[in-house]
Amino acid sequence: MTRVIVAGAGPVGLTAALALSRHGLDVTVLEAGPDLAAESRASTFHPPTLEMLAELGVVDEVLARGLTAPTFAYRDRAAGHIATLNLAVLAQDTAYPYRVQLEQSKLTPILREHLARRGVQIRFDSRVTGASSDETGVGVHVADGSAVRGDWLVAADGAHSAVRRALQTPFEGITYPERFLVASTSEELTGWLDGLAAVNYVFDPVDWSVLLRTPDHWRVLLPTPDDSPDEAELARLDGRLRQIHDPGRPWQVAHASIYRVHQRVAASFRVGRVLLAGDAAHVNNPLGGLGMNSGIHDAIAYADALAAGDPDTATAQAADRRRRVALEFTQAVSHRNYERLSATDPAARAAHLDQLRATAADPARTRAYLLRACMIESLRPVTP
Numbered sequence: 001m002t003r004v005i006v007a008g009a010g011p012v013g014l015t016a017a018l019a020l021s022r023h024g025l026d027v028t029v030l031e032a033g034p035d036l037a038a039e040s041r042a043s044t045f046h047p048p049t050l051e052m053l054a055e056l057g058v059v060d061e062v063l064a065r066g067l068t069a070p071t072f073a074y075r076d077r078a079a080g081h082i083a084t085l086n087l088a089v090l091a092q093d094t095a096y097p098y099r100v101q102l103e104q105s106k107l108t109p110i111l112r113e114h115l116a117r118r119g120v121q122i123r124f125d126s127r128v129t130g131a132s133s134d135e136t137g138v139g140v141h142v143a144d145g146s147a148v149r150g151d152w153l154v155a156a157d158g159a160h161s162a163v164r165r166a167l168q169t170p171f172e173g174i175t176y177p178e179r180f181l182v183a184s185t186s187e188e189l190t191g192w193l194d195g196l197a198a199v200n201y202v203f204d205p206v207d208w209s210v211l212l213r214t215p216d217h218w219r220v221l222l223p224t225p226d227d228s229p230d231e232a233e234l235a236r237l238d239g240r241l242r243q244i245h246d247p248g249r250p251w252q253v254a255h256a257s258i259y260r261v262h263q264r265v266a267a268s269f270r271v272g273r274v275l276l277a278g279d280a281a282h283v284n285n286p287l288g289g290l291g292m293n294s295g296i297h298d299a300i301a302y303a304d305a306l307a308a309g310d311p312d313t314a315t316a317q318a319a320d321r322r323r324r325v326a327l328e329f330t331q332a333v334s335h336r337n338y339e340r341l342s343a344t345d346p347a348a349r350a351a352h353l354d355q356l357r358a359t360a361a362d363p364a365r366t367r368a369y370l371l372r373a374c375m376i377e378s379l380r381p382v383t384p
Contacts, residue, residue, distance in 0.1 A: 001026045004306060005140050005150040007128040007163055009036060011104045012278030012295035013156035014111035014122075018056050019303030020154075021118045028148060029120065030140065032127035032157070036112060040103040040184070043214050044199065044289030046375045047087070050096040052300045059096075061110045066102030067215050069198035074356050077204035077243075081195030082353050083360035089367040093376055101198055101214050104292055128157055130166030133272030141166075152311070153274045154302055156295070159262070161280035167271045173264030173331075176285065176338070181224040183237060183256040184217045192245040201287070201341060203349065207240065208341040210287065217254060220244070221286065223342070230258050261285045263335055265326050270319035275302045282326040287337035293375055294330045298322050329378040 002025045006017045009031035017027045045053070045062065053059040073084045090097040112122065127143040131153050140148045155163035164171060189211060190196050198213040210221040222240060224233050234256055241251040265282045269275065278295025301322055305314035343349050359365045371377045 002152070002306065002311070003028070003150040005030065005138065005148055005153045006156060007131075007140065007153065008156035008158060008278075008280070009033075009108065009112075009122050009124075010156060010158070010278070011042070011107050011111070011292055012299050013154070014108055014115065015052075015056070015296050016154045016156060016277060016299035016303055017120055018058075018111055018114055018118075019300055020306060021115065021120050022056065023303055023307035025303075025306060027120050028150065029115075029122040030126040030128050030142065030148065031122055031124050032143075034124050036105070036108045038105050040105055040214070040219075042286070042289065042292035043101050043103045043212065043219070044293070045100040045102060046289065046293045047090060047094040047096040047098070048375050048379050049293045049296050050100060051094060052296060054095070055300075056114070058110050058114055062100060062102060062107060065106055065110075065215065066100040067198060067213060069099040069101050069213070070097070071197045072099065072199035073195060073197035073201070074353075075193075075195075075200055075202045076353060077202055077207065077209075079353070080193075082203075083356040084195060084197055085360055085366055085370060085373075087370060087374065089363050090370055090374065090376070093367075093371065093382060099199065099289070099374070101212070103214055103216075106215075127162075128155075129162050131155070131163045131274055132166075133274050138273045151273065152306055152315070154277055154299070155274055155280045156277045156299070157280055159264075159279040159283045161276070163274060164266060164276055164280050167274060169271055169276070170267040171264050172267070173262060173283075176261045176263075178223040178226055179258050179260050180286070181222045181233060181237070181256065181258045183220045183222070183241070183251075184254045185220065185241075186217050186252045186254055187247070189213075189218050189245070192247070199289075201337070202244075203341055203343070203353070205342060205344040205349070207243065209244065211244075224258055233258060263331055265323065265331060268319070269298075269323045269326075270315055275315060275319060277302060281322070282330060284330055284334040285338050286334075287341065288334050288373065290330045290334050290375065294326065294378075297325070297375075297379065325378050329372075329375075333372065
C-alpha cells in the first residue's frame, strides 16, 4: 500500500490526510505542536471548498458550526455603503451559493475526529526539519532525531516550511510595505453601520479596512505602518476603530495582532516525491479569503493524483496546475483587491465604485464577477 507522509496538521495538511485516507492510502501526519493550533487566522470558506468538504463528509458539521454568508458588501469610508453582491446568482454553478465564516481552528478538530474514525493518528511534537527524496520514496527528518520513510510527502508545514527550505526551493515574491492588524471585537457592528454584510470591504486611500463576521465575534483588518512599534499601533487602535464608528466609549477588543504580509510562490510545487501545499507553496494577502481555500484545493488535487493509476505523472500535472492557479489566479486576485482598496487616485476610485454599483444591479454581471471572486473559475470551466 502506498504510504504518504503529511507534514503539518493545519487545515491543509488534515484535509490532505483525510482525502488520502478515503482513497485507501496509508497516511502518517507529523505536527510540530503539542496539539492543534488554536489561532483563528483564516475564516472564509468559498463555494468550491464547501463542495470538497462535502465529498470528504465533513461539510454538514462545518455548516452547523459556521455562519452562512449569502452576501458580501463593498463600502467607502466617506460614502458608506456602495454595493452588496448576492451569491444566490451562483445557484446554477454550485450547491453552495454562499460563503461560510468559520475560523480554521474550528475546522481542524472536525477533520481530526474524522481521521481518528479512520484510524489515522496525528503524531504531535514531531516537528519536521527536512526531507530527502529519491526514486523509491522520501525520507522525512524529525526534530527528535527520528526519521519516517514513505512513498510520498505532502508538505503543508506553513510559510516557513522546513521542507521547502531543505529542498532549497526558491520562494520568490514581494512583501507589502505595511503590516496588517487584526482586531477581534464582541461589539455588534450591524447596529452601527447600514447595509452591513457578514463580509465587508471598505475602500479608503489611507485607512482601508475589512469588517468580517465570524460565529463568535467581528474581526476588523487594518493596514499598519511598517516603521511603527507594535505597542504604539495597539495603543492607537481604539482611535482608529472609532473612525469606523464612535459609540462614545472604547471599543471592546478581545484580541489584536499585527503581522507582516507577503505574496510569494515556490519555484516548483513538486520536487522529486515531495509535494508543496498551502502556505508552504504559496502565500498571499488575506483580502478575498483565498489563501486557506487555495491550500485546501491543493490538498484535494494532490490526494486525487496520488490515488491515480500513474501517480508520478498525475502529481506532476497536479503540481504544475496548482502552481499556475497560484500565479494566475490567487496572487493576481488578492493583489488586485489590495490595490483597489488602497487606491489613491480619485478618478480611478470613483470609476471602480461606479463599476461595483453597476455590477450589483445586473445579475449576469454579478455572476461573472462572483465566479472569479468565489474561486469557481479557478477550478473549472464555466458556461455563460
